[in-house]
Amino acid sequence: MEILDHFALGFGVAMSMQNLAYCFLGVLLGTLIGVLPGVGPLVTISMLLPITFGLPPVSAVIMLSGIYYGAQYGGSTTAILVNLPGETSSAVTCLDGYQMARRGRAGAALAIAALSSFVAGCVGTLLIVALGVPLASWALRFGAEDYFALMVLGLVAASVLSHGDMVKALAMVVVGLLIGLAGTDVNSGVERYTFGLAELADGIGFTVLAVGIFAISEVVLNLEQKETREVFTKTVGGLMPSWHDLKASFLPTLRGTAIGSFFGILPGTGPSISSFSAYMLEKKLAKDPSRFGQGAIEGVAAPEAANNAAAQTAFIPTLTLGIPGSATMALILGALIMNGVQPGPSVMTRNPELFWGVIASMFIGNALLVALNLPLVGLWVRLLSIPYRWLFPAIVMFCALGNYSLNNSAIDVYLCAAIGVLGYVLAKLKCPPAPLVLGYVLGPMMEENLRRALLLSEGDLSMFVRSPISLTFLVISLLLLISMALPAIRRGKARVDQEEAGAI
Amino acid sequence: MIVKLSGNRDALAGLLFMGLGTFGFAIALGYKFGTTIDMGPGYFPRILSLVLIGFGIVTFARGVRTCVTIEGGWAWLPLLLLSASLVTFGFLLERAGLVPALAALFFISARAGHEFKALEVLVLTAVMSVFAAAVFVWGLKLPYSLFAWNF
Numbered sequence: 274m275e276i277l278d279h280f281a282l283g284f285g286v287a288m289s290m291q292n293l294a295y296c297f298l299g300v301l302l303g304t305l306i307g308v309l310p311g312v313g314p315l316v317t318i319s320m321l322l323p324i325t326f327g328l329p330p331v332s333a334v335i336m337l338s339g340i341y342y343g344a345q346y347g348g349s350t351t352a353i354l355v356n357l358p359g360e361t362s363s364a365v366t367c368l369d370g371y372q373m374a375r376r377g378r379a380g381a382a383l384a385i386a387a388l389s390s391f392v393a394g395c396v397g398t399l400l401i402v403a404l405g406v407p408l409a410s411w412a413l414r415f416g417a418e419d420y421f422a423l424m425v426l427g428l429v430a431a432s433v434l435s436h437g438d439m440v441k442a443l444a445m446v447v448v449g450l451l452i453g454l455a456g457t458d459v460n461s462g463v464e465r466y467t468f469g470l471a472e473l474a475d476g477i478g479f480t481v482l483a484v485g486i487f488a489i490s491e492v493v494l495n496l497e498q499k500e501t502r503e504v505f506t507k508t509v510g511g512l513m514p515s516w517h518d519l520k521a522s523f524l525p526t527l528r529g530t531a532i533g534s535f536f537g538i539l540p541g542t543g544p545s546i547s548s549f550s551a552y553m554l555e556k557k558l559a560k561d562p563s564r565f566g567q568g569a570i571e572g573v574a575a576p577e578a579a580n581n582a583a584a585q586t587a588f589i590p591t592l593t594l595g596i597p598g599s600a601t602m603a604l605i606l607g608a609l610i611m612n613g614v615q616p617g618p619s620v621m622t623r624n625p626e627l628f629w630g631v632i633a634s635m636f637i638g639n640a641l642l643v644a645l646n647l648p649l650v651g652l653w654v655r656l657l658s659i660p661y662r663w664l665f666p667a668i669v670m671f672c673a674l675g676n677y678s679l680n681n682s683a684i685d686v687y688l689c690a691a692i693g694v695l696g697y698v699l700a701k702l703k704c705p706p707a708p709l710v711l712g713y714v715l716g717p718m719m720e721e722n723l724r725r726a727l728l729l730s731e732g733d734l735s736m737f738v739r740s741p742i743s744l745t746f747l748v749i750s751l752l753l754l755i756s757m758a759l760p761a762i763r764r765g766k767a768r769v770d771q772e773e774a775g776a777i
Numbered sequence: 778m779i780v781k782l783s784g785n786r787d788a789l790a791g792l793l794f795m796g797l798g799t800f801g802f803a804i805a806l807g808y809k810f811g812t813t814i815d816m817g818p819g820y821f822p823r824i825l826s827l828v829l830i831g832f833g834i835v836t837f838a839r840g841v842r843t844c845v846t847i848e849g850g851w852a853w854l855p856l857l858l859l860s861a862s863l864v865t866f867g868f869l870l871e872r873a874g875l876v877p878a879l880a881a882l883f884f885i886s887a888r889a890g891h892e893f894k895a896l897e898v899l900v901l902t903a904v905m906s907v908f909a910a911a912v913f914v915w916g917l918k919l920p921y922s923l924f925a926w927n928f
Contacts, residue, residue, distance in 0.1 A: 327917065440839070441787075444794045444832035451801050451825050463808055463818040466801075489859060496855040496889055662890040663901055669859060669886045670879060670905055673866045678919050686867035690860040697856050701847055702790040720821045732814035 283629030303343020323675035362544035369572030397585025434541030449712025485692025533582030540598030548576035600707035791837025798829035
């Protein structure tokens with residue numbers, strides 16, 4: 274069995290002392306930031322990107338992905354205990370989780386959240402293997418024009434399916450593509466958008482952009498709000514769920530996993546939409562929908578399974594095609610590029626230890642998370658008493674030091690401050706930052722593939738429609754764009770956006 | 778028809794996109810466009826800039842029609858303070874060393890919060906300086922001096 278060899282290789286890599294330590298560090302940090310509202314995986318991963326630069330790529334990705342899926346676990350803890358979603362994706366868990374806690378069933382809710390997350394995380398990881406391998410071998414046959422079309426589809430879908438205004442999201446993609454072009458052009462050697470600065474010859478650093486757009490502007494947005502955080506002390510009670518709870522959660526967990534896995538693969542959708550949809554589905558299927566909002570255990574199991582499954586399957590397009598579907602995935606992809614790994618379908622054949630090592634680490638990480646979350650729950654809740662006024666200067670410090678340390682250049686820190694201002698203005702104008710980062714990451718690859726495709730076809734643009742693969746991708750992109758122009762669908766999407774905002 | 782632009786969320790976003798697009802296009806004029814067979818360095822940037830201007834116009838037009846205003850005020854002061862703390866940090870790190878740079882960063886950025894307690898910030902600076910020195914200077918072996926005088 275070939276697959277067993279792969280797993281043996283993967284676990285061999287993931288079980289090394291160093292990688293186990295990074296996996297543990299990642300899920301620990303993930304839980305921590307998952308608990309703390311206002312500090313999300315995006316901010317943390319962008320802050321820590323510079324530090325991972327010296328690590329081997331496997332260790333870097335193992336740690337960063339641990340932060341990402343760990344945050345989904347941590348977010349549910351505070352949602353259940355104090356009605357405060359640590360992450361937006363656990364907002365739905367508040368509805369019934371907190372009600373369970375108020376009825377003295379916090380322990381059961383936490384245990385079910387952790388178990389359904391674990392099941393979903395493992396199924397999601399298995400899906401990466403099941404879908405990833407055939408997907409990558411199919412993608413190896415892609416020509417330059419197919420790749421270009423695939424990137425167009427990825428970017429269009431991410432803009433269309435994401436929350437909010439589509440035109441602005443598309444515009445942000447283009448801004449990101451343009452920023453990604455800064456630096457020396459590989460083909461002609463011409464320095465573009467460098468303004469004569471030698472420091473910009475290699476382009477605007479990925480971490481500079483990510484930290485400025487996500488961390489700095491996020492801190493300012495948080496500071497706009499008045500701080501209303503209280504100190505909570507709560508007893509959790511028995512952690513063992515009853516047999517009845519387990520039975521009641523079994524099917525919702527599986528349904529949640531299915532929904533999450535689906536939305537995780539799609540670009541632009543992710544844990545938040547998945548948990549929301551899973552909750553809605555359970556409410557529709559329930560014999561007595563009025564129990565929801567009153568402490569129904571299905572209302573905890575399904576969304577928690579969904580957001581964890583989505584967090585895992587989001588890795589499929591990123592690791593196998595090199596096309597990230599969300600901002601967090603763009604950061605993970607950026608970490609790969611920074612560490613010298615060329616992303617794409619060849620990762621699996623050229624760097625098998627990386628692909629399988631990361632997959633194996635996900636099983637280990639998910640198991641670690643259950644162990645971390647349940648017994649230590651009291652400790653995590655106490656973290657909530659840390660005031661934001663201590664946290665945000667420390668975040669700024671990490672941003673400053675991290676960016677300085679990459680090239681030992683103050684220019685990067687200045688640039689990060691400037692991008693922070695741009696990021697804040699864009700955020701206030703409700704221009705989504707995620708498409709910008711996706712565009713930035715894909716920009717250089719897109720230009721290269723377009724150039725190669727046009728060179729091979731001798732400037733004949735019709736090759737994009739003559740290749741069936743490319744044609745399919747472009748037609749789907751077009752259909753997505755047209756569908757959003759239809760009033761009925763647009764209104765429906767606006768309603769979903771609104772309901773989602775209402776639930777949060 | 779006079780439309781009030783300040784506070785009009787989408788109109789401002791549209792103007793910003795148009796501005797960025799025009800800026801990008803103007804600079805890209807200095808790069809060779811090339812041909813479709815042999816794309817020059819100016820080919821992709823110019824096309825992208827034009828597309829961006831197009832999206833900007835659509836967004837602007839929508840803003841003029843819908844007149845959605847920006848939610849909440851602008852937090853210019855916190856934004857300014859955070860940026861200033863970063864710039865000061867970058868300036869001081871090479872000249873005065875890591876510890877003074879961090880002290881400046883903490884004291885300036887902490888001002889951006891709702892509450893500012895000097896003693897708290899002092900303790901925070903001390904703790905985080907030790908942490909940063911341990912992780913970055915001794916752990917990652919980055920060549921920064923803790924204190925310096927290179928003005």
